[in-house]
Amino acid sequence: xxxxxxxxxxxxxxxxxxxxxxxxxxxxxxxxxxxxxxxxxxxxxxxxxxxxxxxxxxxxxxxxxxxxxxxxxxxxxxxxxxxxxxxxxxxxxxxxxxxxxxxxxxxxxxxxxxxxxxxxxxxxxxxxxxxxxxxxxxxxxxxxxxxxxxxxxxxxxxxxxxxxxxxxxxxxxxxxxxxxxxxxxxxxxxxxxxxxxxxxxxxxxxxxxxxxxxxxxxxxxxxxxxxxxxxxxxxxxxxxxxxxxxxxxxxxxxxxxxxxxxxxxxxxxxxxxxxxxxxxxxxxxxxxxxxxxxxxxxxxxxxxxxxxxxxxxxxxxxxxxxxxxxxxxxxxxxxxxx
Amino acid sequence: xxxxxxxxxxxxxxxxxxxxxxxxxxxxxxxxxxxxxxxxxxxxxxxxxxxxxxxxxxxxxxxxxxxxxxxxxxxxxxxxxxxxxxxxxxxxxxxxxxxxxxxxxxxxxxxxxxxxxxxxxxxxxxxxxxxxxxxxxxxxxxxxxxxxxxxxxxxxxxxxxxxxxxxxxxxxxxxxxxxxxxxxxxxxxxxxxxxxxxxxxxxxxxxxxxxxxxxxxxxxxxxxxxxxxxxxxxxxxxxxxxxxxxxxxxxxxxxxxxxxxxx
Amino acid sequence: xxxxxxxxxxxxxxxxxxxxxxxxxxxxxxxxxxxxxxxxxxxxxxxxxxxxxxxxxxxxxxxxxxxxxxxxxxxxxxxxxxxxxxxxxxxxxxxxxxxxxxxxxxxxxxxxxxxxxxxxxxxxxxxxxxxxxxxxxxxxxxxxxxxxxxxxxxxxxxxxxxxxxxxxxxxxxxxxxxxxxxxxxxxxxxxxxxxxxxxxxxxxxxxxxxxxxxxxxxxxxxxxxxxxxxxxxxxxxxxxxxxxxxxxxxxxxxxxxxxxxxxx
Numbered sequence: 001x002x003x004x005x006x007x008x009x010x011x012x013x014x015x016x017x018x019x020x021x022x023x024x025x026x027x028x029x030x031x032x033x034x035x036x037x038x039x040x041x042x043x044x045x046x047x048x049x050x051x052x053x054x055x056x057x058x059x060x061x062x063x064x065x066x067x068x069x070x071x072x073x074x075x076x077x078x079x080x081x082x083x084x085x086x087x088x089x090x091x092x093x094x095x096x097x098x099x100x101x102x103x104x105x106x107x108x109x110x111x112x113x114x115x116x117x118x119x120x121x122x123x124x125x126x127x128x129x130x131x132x133x134x135x136x137x138x139x140x141x142x143x144x145x146x147x148x149x150x151x152x153x154x155x156x157x158x159x160x161x162x163x164x165x166x167x168x169x170x171x172x173x174x175x176x177x178x179x180x181x182x183x184x185x186x187x188x189x190x191x192x193x194x195x196x197x198x199x200x201x202x203x204x205x206x207x208x209x210x211x212x213x214x215x216x217x218x219x220x221x222x223x224x225x226x227x228x229x230x231x232x233x234x235x236x237x238x239x240x241x242x243x244x245x246x247x248x249x250x251x252x253x254x255x256x257x258x259x260x261x262x263x264x265x266x267x268x269x270x271x272x273x274x275x276x277x278x279x280x281x282x283x284x285x286x287x288x289x290x291x292x293x294x295x296x297x298x299x300x301x302x303x304x305x306x307x308x309x310x311x312x313x314x315x316x317x318x319x320x321x322x323x324x325x326x327x328x329x330x331x332x333x334x335x336x337x338x
Numbered sequence: 339x340x341x342x343x344x345x346x347x348x349x350x351x352x353x354x355x356x357x358x359x360x361x362x363x364x365x366x367x368x369x370x371x372x373x374x375x376x377x378x379x380x381x382x383x384x385x386x387x388x389x390x391x392x393x394x395x396x397x398x399x400x401x402x403x404x405x406x407x408x409x410x411x412x413x414x415x416x417x418x419x420x421x422x423x424x425x426x427x428x429x430x431x432x433x434x435x436x437x438x439x440x441x442x443x444x445x446x447x448x449x450x451x452x453x454x455x456x457x458x459x460x461x462x463x464x465x466x467x468x469x470x471x472x473x474x475x476x477x478x479x480x481x482x483x484x485x486x487x488x489x490x491x492x493x494x495x496x497x498x499x500x501x502x503x504x505x506x507x508x509x510x511x512x513x514x515x516x517x518x519x520x521x522x523x524x525x526x527x528x529x530x531x532x533x534x535x536x537x538x539x540x541x542x543x544x545x546x547x548x549x550x551x552x553x554x555x556x557x558x559x560x561x562x563x564x565x566x567x568x569x570x571x572x573x574x575x576x577x578x579x580x581x582x583x584x585x586x587x588x589x590x591x592x593x594x595x596x597x598x599x600x601x
Numbered sequence: 602x603x604x605x606x607x608x609x610x611x612x613x614x615x616x617x618x619x620x621x622x623x624x625x626x627x628x629x630x631x632x633x634x635x636x637x638x639x640x641x642x643x644x645x646x647x648x649x650x651x652x653x654x655x656x657x658x659x660x661x662x663x664x665x666x667x668x669x670x671x672x673x674x675x676x677x678x679x680x681x682x683x684x685x686x687x688x689x690x691x692x693x694x695x696x697x698x699x700x701x702x703x704x705x706x707x708x709x710x711x712x713x714x715x716x717x718x719x720x721x722x723x724x725x726x727x728x729x730x731x732x733x734x735x736x737x738x739x740x741x742x743x744x745x746x747x748x749x750x751x752x753x754x755x756x757x758x759x760x761x762x763x764x765x766x767x768x769x770x771x772x773x774x775x776x777x778x779x780x781x782x783x784x785x786x787x788x789x790x791x792x793x794x795x796x797x798x799x800x801x802x803x804x805x806x807x808x809x810x811x812x813x814x815x816x817x818x819x820x821x822x823x824x825x826x827x828x829x830x831x832x833x834x835x836x837x838x839x840x841x842x843x844x845x846x847x848x849x850x851x852x853x854x855x856x857x858x859x860x861x862x863x864x865x
Contacts (some may be wrong), residue, residue: 013862075701077862091861098707104675108700114619127706129604155622360778364785371789375796376644383652384802390651507625516629519636527645535650538643 003087005168005211006049006072006179011081013042013067013235041067042078043235048301050212051178054205056226057215058328064235065215070179072213075105085179099128102177106184109164110171117167118152121174128175135174142170145200152223162193169197173204180204180212186221198224219325247327254301255285258308259316270313290315343436344444351448359452366453368404370460372527377401380529390533394556396559398470400530402461403555408527409457411490411550414449415442416514423504428596436550442498478560481567485554487572492581493550499585505592510533520545534563546581549574608708609716616719627722634726640731641667641795656799661740663797666823670732670795673757673818674788675726677764682784683718685768689775689782691833693725695860704861711853714772715765741827750826752835756822759838763818766845773856787813794819814841 017037019157042064048057057065070076071083074090074097083090088097105135111120113316125135143149146166151159159167183203186194199310202225205212218221222229222243229246233240239246262268268290275294282304286293296304357363383389392400394590419442422428431438474482500514522528524538527546532540542548553570556562562570620627645667649660658666687694694700703713730821771783793814798806810816817838824830 015862070701073705075704075861077858093704095707098705101705103701103705105698105701108701112615112619112698113621115615116618119615119618123611123615124778126608127708361782364782366790368785371792375793378800379648379655379796380806383648383655463610507623511630515633516636519633519640522641523640528640529647533651534647538647548802 002103003084004048005051005086006047006051006213007082007084008048008068008072008202009046009082011042011045011068011071011083012040012079013064013071013076014079015041021253030222040235042071043234045232045237046082047230047237047240049211052205052209053210053228054201054212054214054226056222056229057213057232058222058229059232062234065232066183068226068232069103069183069213069215073101073181074098075103096214097173101181102172102175103181103187104169104172104183106187107323109156110168111164113157114155115196116153116155117148117159117170120156121152121171124171124174127325130175138174138176139170145172145203146196162189165189165193165197169200178208178210180210182212182214182216184216185214185218188219194218194220201225203264221299222328223324243324244321247321247324248298249254250327253322254298255320255322256296256308257316257318257320258292258294258312258318260290260292261315262290264313266313273306274311340559341369343434344440345443347440348448348451350443352451355449355452361451362449363456366409366456366529367460369408369504370457372522373401373405373408374464380574392530392533395470397530398468399472400474400559402465402470403409403558404527404551405462406457407486407489407551409454410450410486411493412583414446415494415498415501416518418442418506419498419501420514422593423502423596439498442501443482443494446494474558475560478558482554482558485549485557485571486576488571488578489550492546492574492578495578495581495585496546496550499581499588500583502588502592505588505596521547521550524548526551531556543569543573546577549577565583605712609711612717613719613721614643617721620721630722631725633664634722635729638671638726638729638733641671656797658797658799662823662827664740665734665737665827666797666819667795668730668737669757669823670819671730672727672758673764675723675730676761676789678720678726679723679749680716680719681765682788683720684715685772686782687718687782688714688865689772689784693775700860704857710857711769714853715769717847738826745756745826752830753822753825754831755835756825756838759835759842760818760822762842763814763838763845765820766842766849767813769849769853770845773853776856776860791815791818817841 015038019035019037028275029290045064045068057068057311059065067076070094071078072085072090074093077091086097086100088094090097111117112123121139122135130138145293146169148163148166148170151163151167156164156167165185165188180201185201186197189197198221199285201212201214204210207226212225213224226299227242229239229241229243230237231246239249260268260271262271266274268287272284272292273286275292280298281297283295284292294304305317305319309317339562357429362442377398380389380401381394384392384394384397386394422441428438431441497514497517499519503513524531524542524545526542528534531539531548531552542552551569557567557570606707620630642664645663648655649663653659688700688703689695694703703717704710706713750751767787770785771787774783790809790813793801793809798809798816798820801809808815820839821830821834
């Protein structure tokens with residue numbers, strides 16, 4: 001059995017963090033007495049990723065996603081556990097390994113501020129030992145995919161946020177990495193830019209077969225690009241599988257949308273009352289003119305449907321799964337109870 | 339006058355910088371070194387005798403006072419203003435109901451609150467080891483305090499005005515280094531002004547640098563004649579007024595340029 | 602290896618492009634260099650206006666000392682300082698997190714940290730320092746034997762290695778405690794090397810000779826040119842330089858491990 005592209009086993013990472021209370025007095029006090037706290041950022045996480053997979057890391061802020069990515073990228077030593085990417089141990093930072101990976105971090109700039117984009121690219125090409133021909137061909141491809149032709153000769157400090165992100169992305173991909181770690185790559189970009197970036201990443205994955213791990217707060221990124229998600233909360237891995245499966249576990253509900261006819265004697269209030277009085281668990285989550293949206297447990301959906309269709313003057317009906325965005329949004333806002 | 343706003347600014351800057359106090363104490367040390375160097379040089383040169391009427395002790399007192407005065411008057415806005423303009427923070431300041439200069443003054447005061455304890459400690463330790471004979475008359479202390487106030491204003495305004503040149507060209511900070519070099523040469527750091535060769539001494543009496551640093555100390559040590567004292571004060575006031583006009587000119591035109599270009 | 606040389610060429614080119622991005626700053630930097638050099642010379646001139654020797658050093662000898670100090674500082678400011686400076690201090694790479702990108706590059710991190718940034722106008726400084734040195738030597742008169750020149754060049758290299766090693770050591774320290782520019786403390790101490798070490802009182806003189814070997818760095822090369830120096834000093838200096846270099850590299854590696862969170 002061949003080893004998976006990325007192998008993580010029982011990974012843990014604990015931080016030693018200084019802390020200080022607010023105010024002038026506490027500031028003075030911290031001069032003489034430093035306080036520390038132990039923070040368990042990653043707690044016994046294990047997973048395997050095959051070559052070419054695109055996996056989304058999701059979870060609330062501070063859950064440990066970035067820490068795991070940094071360990072995989074070789075930027076951080078874990079406290080315990082085993083990790084192998086492309087057969088290498090990341091934190092040994094062997095040259096061969098570093099040449100095949102790339103990590104993109106939002107809000108941290110790789111490009112030199114006072115240089116033009118192309119100049120920065122050239123330095124990277126030299127570092128990654130790219131031949132002139134290689135560089136040109138990759139550059140042409142990236143120009144094509146990211147539309148950065150006009151930006152090559154501009155000084156990096158004069159680029160807008162969207163332009164800079166595109167150039168940073170290009171810079172990160174110049175050496176054609178086989179493994180990509182993307183930490184909030186679409187942060188702060190407008191919708192059309194996000195679309196372009198997603199398209200670019202999907203294309204790259206298709207052409208190069210690169211393995212990607214992506215974290216993002218824009219659910220559209222995850223739902224569009226990643227067939228598989230790993231849910232991390234408070235350092236622990238809570239779910240590893242596809243999105244629909246997650247929705248099922250997180251929100252085993254169905255939504256029933258009804259359009260009713262209230263001209264036959266029953267008013268909307270009475271209709272609602274009839275719905276709610278049924279001996280099933282039903283929540284009305286939305287009401288408009290003559291429409292109701294109900295949330296019901298999946299297991300009861302069929303029974304409730306029968307009841308509703310039988311008892312109420314239903315004109316139109318549809319049954320849906322709750323949108324995955326709403327589910328994940330709930331995860332981020334309220335944490336996870338699984 | 340939004341004094342409460344001003345105080346909050348100071349507190350904010352102070353807390354921010356106390357977090358990096360190691361950095362700022364290192365900075366303070368760096369500022370002290372040239373004066374320390376020349377203290378030792380002149381002491382070695384004076385040896386047991388005198389140089390133009392100044393003994394070893396005189397040099398020690400002079401340079402220790404220089405270190406302290408330099409610490410108090412050093413224009414911190416040298417970096418903070420230029421940086422802020424480059425980073426676009428000026429726009430923030432322009433929106434506040436506070437004169438923009440308050441921010442620079444607040445940073446200045448806050449930074450000195452952080453650094454002065456360190457400088458005072460070093461100076462006291464040095465004084466303890468070198469044990470110079472010290473005698474200041476009450477009159478000279480009074481003159482010193484007056485000149486000190488004017489020197490602080492002068493030095494701050496000069497540096498602030500130069501830093502504002504960043505409103506036009508964001509990378510003109512080498513000009514500030516230039517200003518520092520001139521201060522070093524002509525304000526009495528390399529040598530007490532009185533010991534400078536003729537031509538330089540004449541130049542120093544006319545340029546503003548002496549009045550930022552050397553002049554108050556000369557008053558304190560009490561070696562100046564009455565005419566020289568009055569002349570000195572006259573020049574000092576003249577320069578304060580002159581730099582004030584320069585500042586207003588630079589600020590008005592610089593702001594216009596900055597806001598027309600879009601910041 | 603050619604790869605490393607080509608990389609240096611790449612960094613050089615990028616640095617030149619960065620510097621020339623602002624013409625005003627470029628010109629002002631050169632002006633500044635000239636001014637600081639002039640200040641240094643004027644300082645000595647003013648001093649010797651009033652005395653004939655400082656602790657037995659004559660004017661040409663002191664001038665030569667300044668020349669060496671400026672030369673070493675210039676070479677240090679050419680590449681060693683700009684490169685390592687980008688790492689430490691407030692706003693440095695370690696502080697902002699940009700260092701993570703440096704760590705990702707498939708090149709020795711020590712190499713990158715040592716050579717990533719150049720300040721070309723430092724060359725002007727180098728030339729001017731040599732001019733000052735030349736003037737001082739002319740004033741001294743006398744002949745310079747080939748052996749003397751060879752020893753001088755060797756001493757200069759040793760001094761530069763010591764400076765590099767100390768810079769590496771202090772920059773590594775900033776990976777532990779972000780934001781304290783220890784390098785600045787060192788360069789401040791270096792300033793004390795502008796004048797003969799004899800002017801400092803006992804304790805300080807000892808510190809400056811053995812702990813922060815400023816005296817070694819500036820005085821030894823000068824003494825080779827102006828007085829007599831036994832080869833033993835050179836051998837000793839070479840020993841110190843190599844020892845410091847090995848120690849600094851090891852400490853750097855250790856600091857990297859600390860930065861990346863290795864529990865040791």
